[in-house]
Amino acid sequence: MSDHELNRYLSRWKKRVDKELNKLIPNIPNNKLQSAMRYALIDSGKRFRPILCIASAEAAGGAGEDVLSFACAIEMIHTYSLIHDDLPCMDNADTRRGKPSCHRAFGEALAVLAGDGLLTEAFRIMTEVALYPDHVRKNLLQAVNLISRAVGIEGMVLGQTLDISVTRAKKLPLRSLNTVNFKKTALLISASAASGAILVAGLGRVSECIRRYGENLGMAFQLMDDLHDIDKDEPSIPGIYGEKVARDLILRYINKSHKSLHGLGSRAVILHKIVDKFFNDLQVV
Numbered sequence: 001m002s003d004h005e006l007n008r009y010l011s012r013w014k015k016r017v018d019k020e021l022n023k024l025i026p027n028i029p030n031n032k033l034q035s036a037m038r039y040a041l042i043d044s045g046k047r048f049r050p051i052l053c054i055a056s057a058e059a060a061g062g063a064g065e066d067v068l069s070f071a072c073a074i075e076m077i078h079t080y081s082l083i084h085d086d087l088p089c090m091d092n093a094d095t096r097r098g099k100p101s102c103h104r105a106f107g108e109a110l111a112v113l114a115g116d117g118l119l120t121e122a123f124r125i126m127t128e129v130a131l132y133p134d135h136v137r138k139n140l141l142q143a144v145n146l147i148s149r150a151v152g153i154e155g156m157v158l159g160q161t162l163d164i165s166v167t168r169a170k171k172l173p174l175r176s177l178n179t180v181n182f183k184k185t186a187l188l189i190s191a192s193a194a195s196g197a198i199l200v201a202g203l204g205r206v207s208e209c210i211r212r213y214g215e216n217l218g219m220a221f222q223l224m225d226d227l228h229d230i231d232k233d234e235p236s237i238p239g240i241y242g243e244k245v246a247r248d249l250i251l252r253y254i255n256k257s258h259k260s261l262h263g264l265g266s267r268a269v270i271l272h273k274i275v276d277k278f279f280n281d282l283q284v285v
């Protein structure tokens with residue numbers, strides 16, 4: 001697969017995800033809650049996590065369309081985390097996805113509720129059996145359980161809690177920073193990929209390879225983000241241990257991500273290409 005073909009693949013699925021999200025959270029006049037949800041969600045973001053879910057479903061022998069609603073629900077969870085992360089009581093960010101953050105545009109109370117709404121609606125969509133064909137329905141429970149664990153009190157919510165508590169510490173062990181990255185970012189990316197495979201093929205060797213692929217990709221993803229935005233007030237691996245340590249770690253995670261897919265052969269070509277693109281685009285080396 002050429003780079004051009006991968007770009008076409010990514011842009012085709014991004015459009016498909018955007019169209020579906022637009023249907024799932026419709027524009028209802030005079031509905032402030034839904035307007036705030038749509039403001040944060042619609043026409044923004046790379047759609048990295050839903051596309052990973054779709055590409056993984058295909059790598060596991062299924063059809064991307066069959067997991068589309070589930071993939072959109074994952075994007076809704078991701079968007080909720082961004083809205084809440086930007087709040088004054090968290091990162092206090094004025095902008096997100098190239099425009100004023102949700103609380104800047106709609107006020108704090110509505111932004112909190114928009115995040116709550118996106119999170120809750122995501123679980124409704126993941127479990128709305130009418131949205132899925134029979135062979136996917138039977139795997140919904142396993143996939144939803146994986147996503148819940150990834151974003152819950154042992155996953156992203158705990159990661160964010162740890163992140164807040166380490167913010168004032170000066171020198172943190174690498175292991176603690178890795179734990180924050182793992183919980184805050186890598187678990188959802190890993191679960192996005194693995195859920196696609198679980199939905200079409202059930203739990204098993206293939207979904208396990210893809211889960212590990214996503215875990216390593218997720219760790220590299222967070223380190224890349226830190227590398228491009230070294231914030232002196234925020235403890236991060238490149239900030240505390242230097243860019244070289246971060247770059248070396250990214251290379252190790254990228255290699256492990258590729259290696260995790262070895263058992264899948266040519267079915268995993270798009271998953272490999274996604275790592276390469278992500279790696280090249282950010283010009284790590």
Ligand code: GRG
Pocket residue numbers: 044045046047048049078080081082084085097156157160184185221222225
């Ligand atoms: C508030 C419970 C709670 C959790 C927040 C994920 C997170 C935890 C906060 C977001 C802040 C952040 C920079 C997290 C690191 C992960 C990351 C790089 C998110 C941005 O994801 P992209 O690059 O963004 O996929 P787009 O906008 O393209 O979707």
